[in-house]
Every structure is written in structure tokens, then in C-alpha cells.
Amino acid sequence: MSFLRPVYIFFSVLILSGAAACSGRFTHSVQQVPKPQRTSPIAPDYRDSTITLAAGPHYDRSRLYTFFFGKHYRKVWAAPVEVPVLDIGTAYGGLEPLQMGGSRQTINMRLQDSTGTEYVVRSLDKEPASALPERLQQSLLADFIRDATSATNPYAPLALPAMEKAIGINYLEPQLVYVPHDPRLGEFVDEIGGAMALMERRPTDDQSDYRPMGKAPDVKSSRSAITERLTDNDSYFDARLFLRSRLFDMLIGDWSRHEDNWRWGEKAYAEKAYVYEAIPRDRDNIFYNIDDGPVLWLLQRFGVKPHFQSFKRSISASRLEKLNRSGRNLDELILAKLEWQDWQEIADSVQHALTDEVIEQGFTALPDTIAALSAAPTIRKLKARRDDLPQMARNYYKALAQKVQVVGTDKHERFEVTSQPNGDVLVRMYKILKEGDVQQLLYERTVRASETGVLELYGLNGDDIFLFSGSAKPKLKIKVWGGAGEDTYEAQDTGIAARLHLHDSEYRNTLHVGKKADVDLDNDQQAQTFDAEGWLLRYYLD
Secondary structure, three states: OHHHHHHHHHHHHHHHHHHOOOOHHHOOOOOOOOOOOOOOOOOOOOOOOEEEEEOOHHHOOOHHHHHHHOOOOHHHHHOEEEEEEOOOOOHHHOOEEEEEEOOOOOOEEEEEOOOOOEEEEEEOOOOHHHHOOHHHOOOHHHHHHHHHHHHOOOOHHHHHHHHHHHHOOOOOOOEEEEEOOOHHHHHHHHHHOOEEEEEEEOOOEOOOOOHHHOOOOEEEEHHHHHHHHHHOOOOEEOHHHHHHHHHHHHHHOOOOOOHHHEEEEEEEEEOOEEEEEEEEOOOOOOOOOOOOOHHHHHHHHOOOOOOOOOOOOOOOHHHHHHHOHHHHHHHHHHHHHOOHHHHHHHHHHHHHHOOHHHHHHHHOOOOHHHHHHHHHHHHHHHHHHHHOHHHHHHHHHHHHHOEEEEEOOOOOEEEEEEEOOOOOEEEEEEEEOOOOOEEEEEEEEEEOOOOOOEEEEEOOOOOOEEEEEOOOOOOOEEEEEOOOOOOEEEEOOHHHHOOEEEEEOOOOOEEEOOOOOEEEEOOOOOHHHOOHHHHHHHOOOO
16 A cells, blocks of 8 residues: 555645644634633532533534544533532542643643542543644644544543452542532632543552552652662562553553553562552543544554554454554563563453453443443453453563563673573573672573564663573574673673674773674763663653
């Protein structure tokens, strides 16, 4: 289909060139109810109040439009739903608005109760066109981008807690609310008043009293957790728990699992040593339905937003890899220590825990009107994907295993790589003192040549030791970036040395690797291979 690419480019340029000239009739608001002309300074009593309204009647388009652009979840968005009204004076004992926040697409507001526990309300409708230049935000192109929001079911996150609890992962508990034009919102009333929203406990600070977040005494951002992992080799991520969460992501078709959509429960297991447990957040892009119209189907065939994968009964290996694109960096860092046996055990466990009854129970949390419109087909697809989970796990494991990364820290590590007679290599990484004395085994995995083409070792900062042994020549490449610090390399046998590719600076490193190793000494190394601060550049961090 490459011959059609010029047509696609021409079509895109045509839209972009004409979009800026379009009229302002494509205005959009994430607030379902406009601000009344007159408001009372006295706060009404909203306790036990409800309101009936639709989340997005503007997504209900003509038959001709939906024929070309897809039915998506338009009927769900247009369906009136009875929603509890949020009374900030009484909810959770009384809430104080703190600040507005959120991404470009979502309006959210943080609130705090009398104990200091924070909550967040996040608008149900989105405004993705706000990422466009201002001159295009009232254009036909903006309207097209906004309309893609109808590919999501805005109520879908309500169905997840029962399933997440059953499979043993951390989770949030969203509830549907309507935020009124309440004078107690103060300066924020114009931004969030009149909006349907999902309200949930904010994953931050001390959650030791809250089981859904694993009773974590402290919850950290991805930036904080990754920084701790890369700077101190006493801290690590709970890889098995993270894999459980990631397999659930794949089951529900969540394509937006970038770093900022995770928080981490920090638990101390020794003095200044922590384990980080995954807490997924922002489940706006699950059970997606994007390609049921020819226009968006064609755009996907041309590679536009390939990770926007529709939720179907099954998913091929190539589509699964695309679905996981935004989460790939974290997967490569955290899941590298797990071999296929670990994946198989966890996939089987998740599959068995996610029974038909658990799945069906989850969807009872949707409003009745929405459940009648969308639950049955989604449940059927989810059960089919559940039944196929071991194969899905195998497919993604194979994709990650093609390149295995073993990442050290800014402290001192000793890497031992031993070739096996069958062409595999055994990799161990130890925590060491500056003098080289071994303190603790940090990592161990047999990297199999039948699965892996390249093994990459990153020492980052610190004085690291790399020891390579084995007379058998590995059937995979071994690439090493020593990073900062004074590093030592030793290859005791010519077999493994022939597969080595070493990269380091010319500054005070010791190399005893023979002539067969490929050695590149260059003081102008990429920042991402140098130390923890450089490695952080790989990630999408807030």
C-alpha cells in the first residue's frame, strides 16, 4: 500500500491548510452544564442530590458521518445518566479545593479532607484539540480530533476495581459524580463547575490506611521511583506485581501506559532500601473502539497512532506490540529480570483469578443505562481475551526478549556473563563495595539465544566490574556501555570475547579483553548511556 502514501500526505496537507480558516462553530467544552447567569453566594445543600444528563451529546452525529468516521461509543456518550451531585461540604467529612491540574486533555481538580488525604475529580469529557496550536483550535481539524474521544467509553473505568482486586494488583476506586457550580469551589468554579467527572483518592503520600493502594506508607511519582532505582542498588521494583498489572493492561486494551500513568507504593525493607509496587492510574483509554469507520481504519493502516488499538476478541502479536508502545521503556527496565517461566506462572494466575463471575460483577458498577448499551459485547470480548492470555503473554515476552537490557546504578556493580555450551549466556549482577568485594546478588537470568539477539549491559555511574567467561561462542551479541566511573573489563576466554562490543570513555578504565573483542573508547558518549540522570531522558516523566 506504499503507493497510497502520497495520497495520504496530500489529504493531510489539504486538511491542515484549510483548517485554520474554518469558523468558530466547532467550539467544545468538557462541562455538560453551563454556568447559570445568576449564582447565589450561599452554598446549596447537595446531599443526596442527583442530576440526569448525558456525558457528551455532541458526539451523536448523523448517519453519514458515523458511516465514515465510526459508531464508536456515540450512543453511550449521548445517553442520559443519573449522577450523584458532589457536595464538597459533606463528602468525606468535608473537602477543601486545592488546585486545578491535569493534562492538556483532561480538566481535574485536587481536593483535601480534614486529615490531609487528597482526592481528585477528573472530567469525563476530554479536550484533545487543546494540544494543537491556538490558531487551529477552532478548526475542522480540531473537531475531527475531538470527535475521536467518542472511541472511548467514559464510564469504563468504573468496571475495573472488582477485577483488579480479584487478580491481586493495586488500583484506584473511581466513582461517578457531577460537580455543580458550587460557590465553595472558589476560584475554580468556572473551570470545573458543571462537569461530570470521575472522583477517586489521589495516589500520593501516605496510603497506609488504604488497601487498594497496597497500604503503602508513601506513594511516589515515576520520576522519584526510577531515580531511586537508578541511583541506589539497594532499591528495586516488584517485577512480578508489575507484570500482573501489565497483563491486565493488555486484557483491557489499555494503550496509554506511559510512565506518568503509574504511581509507586514505596515500602522500606531495610534502612534506606525500598521496594516499589506499581499503582496504575488514568484508565481513560480502555475497551477502545477506533477503527469501525473507513477513515480512521485507513489512517491506522498508514501507521497513524499505531498504539491506538481497538478492543477485539483477540489481538495478534504485532498489534499487541503496538498496543504496548507507550509502556515499552518501563517494561524493558522492570521486566528484564523475569524469564518465561515467571511470565507463564503469572499469566496462568491472572487467568484463573479473572473468572466469568468476576468479570460480570465488574460491569454491574456501570450505570444501568450504560450497561445496557455496552456491557454485553465488552464482556464477551474480555472473556475471549482472558482465555487467550497465556498466548498474549508469550507473544509479548518474545517481543521484549529480542533485546534484553541489564541496567546497573550510579553505585558500584559487578557484572558476570558466562557463555553456555548451547550458545546461551548466564548473567549475574552483584552489588559490590568500592574495593570490589561482593555484597549481594541483584540480578540473575539465563539469556537464551533462541529468544534473544542482543544482550545489553549498562553500568551507568560508579566503578563497575565486567567479567566475561566461557570458551563457547555465544549465539547472541553482547553490548556493554560502562558509563561514568572507572570501570574494569576482563574476558578470560576468546569464545565469549568474539561476541563483545564494549563502549566506554578513554578515562582511567582497565581492559583485559584480548584482540577479538570490539572496543570503542570515546569520550563523547550519549547522555542516555552515561549515568542515572542521562538514563532518565528515556522516559516520559512529569
